[in-house]
Amino acid sequence: MAVIEVNNLTKDYDHGRGIYDVSFEVNKGETLGFLGPNGAGKSTTMRHLMGFAAPQKGNAKILGMGCRKEYAKILENIGYLPGEVTLPEGLNGYGFIDMMQGLRKAGNQENLKKLTCIFEVDLQQKVKRMSIGEKRKLAVIAAFINDPEILLLDEPTSGLDPVMQEKFIEFIREEKKRGKTILLSSHMFAEVEALCDRIAIIKDGRIVSVVEAAEVKHGLRKIVEITFKGKEDYKRFLHEKFEFERMAEEQLKVDIVMEDSDVNEFLAVIVDYEVESFVENPVTLEEYFMHFYKNDRKFGGVSNGKNH
Numbered sequence: 001m002a003v004i005e006v007n008n009l010t011k012d013y014d015h016g017r018g019i020y021d022v023s024f025e026v027n028k029g030e031t032l033g034f035l036g037p038n039g040a041g042k043s044t045t046m047r048h049l050m051g052f053a054a055p056q057k058g059n060a061k062i063l064g065m066g067c068r069k070e071y072a073k074i075l076e077n078i079g080y081l082p083g084e085v086t087l088p089e090g091l092n093g094y095g096f097i098d099m100m101q102g103l104r105k106a107g108n109q110e111n112l113k114k115l116t117c118i119f120e121v122d123l124q125q126k127v128k129r130m131s132i133g134e135k136r137k138l139a140v141i142a143a144f145i146n147d148p149e150i151l152l153l154d155e156p157t158s159g160l161d162p163v164m165q166e167k168f169i170e171f172i173r174e175e176k177k178r179g180k181t182i183l184l185s186s187h188m189f190a191e192v193e194a195l196c197d198r199i200a201i202i203k204d205g206r207i208v209s210v211v212e213a214a215e216v217k218h219g220l221r222k223i224v225e226i227t228f229k230g231k232e233d234y235k236r237f238l239h240e241k242f243e244f245e246r247m248a249e250e251q252l253k254v255d256i257v258m259e260d261s262d263v264n265e266f267l268a269v270i271v272d273y274e275v276e277s278f279v280e281n282p283v284t285l286e287e288y289f290m291h292f293y294k295n296d297r298k299f300g301g302v303s304n305g306k307n308h
């Protein structure tokens with residue numbers, strides 16, 4: 001069952017900035033990683049899910065409720081950690097948590113103790129005296145304070161030191177075991193690999209790929225490097241219908257991108273060529289993702305974000 005649904009969500013800020021026809025869903029108990037370079041549209045999508053902005057087209061729903069219209073109801077079930085944290089400077093940690101608990105009508109002192117202990121925040125301290133990391137940890141506590149079923153986490157570990165990052169990952173693993181539904185935007189491959197069931201990649205405001213994390217982890221997509229014996233074969237091969245990643249005429253070498261399901265087709269074609277060698281390398285999540293950073297053309301399965 002889809003808990004979070006984003007359908008053709010569009011917000012055009014002009015000059016090619018914004019999000020365009022963004023569609024994906026997050027099922028109950030699933031963690032979807034939302035990966036994209038700076039300015040790709042992750043926070044904009046999250047803000048629409050929180051009902052802070054109205055789309056020009058499409059819609060965002062949580063538990064079947066429209067995020068803009070039923071904002072107050074949705075808030076009771078949701079924990080949101082914004083990408084940029086701005087906290088009221090005049091309050092101390094307790095004051096801020098009280099304010100957040102009041103907003104959500106769900107005080108939970110036991111949970112507060114547990115979270116304060118895990119994330120080591122001194123709640124007596126005034127917000128204005130806190131470091132960036134401490135403010136971030138306070139925002140993490142606020143997001144989890146009412147033990148929400150659904151979590152929208154916008155780059156949750158940015159600003160945390162490596163020990164805290166590790167603690168956070170452990171904490172989310174436990175939350176996953178408890179059946180939480182999570183949308184997590186991140187730039188950190190290790191974090192995404194450790195936590196996410198599926199990964200949606202967004203670039204220039206558009207979803208360019210949605211993949212099962214296991215598919216990437218187990219290297220179902222591969223780069224095959226083929227070296228030909230002669231120039232004629234090398235040139236002829238370039239006309240074959242494969243996805244070429246790299247061509248090096250001097251070395252008579254090409255890299256093609258393949259999925260497991262393409263292997264038979266590849267073998268049927270390659271028997272017709274004199275091959276010096278071929279090497280197969282699984283694509284890591286980082287390579288898969290970096291491809292979108294560096295290139296505009298598609299790499300692997302482009303989907304509408306609805307495959308799961």
Ligand SMILES: Nc1ncnc2c1ncn2[C@@H]1O[C@H](COP(=O)(O)OP(=O)(O)OP(=O)(O)O)[C@@H](O)[C@H]1O
Nearest residue numbers: 013017018036037038039040041042043044045083
């Ligand atoms: N209120 C706004 N007015 C105008 N442009 C905006 C506004 N909010 C976002 N944008 C633009 O929309 C695009 C997407 O921004 P967004 O903050 O969603 O990216 P992001 O993927 O979260 O990036 P980052 O990783 O840097 O946080 C950017 O080009 C940004 O400049």
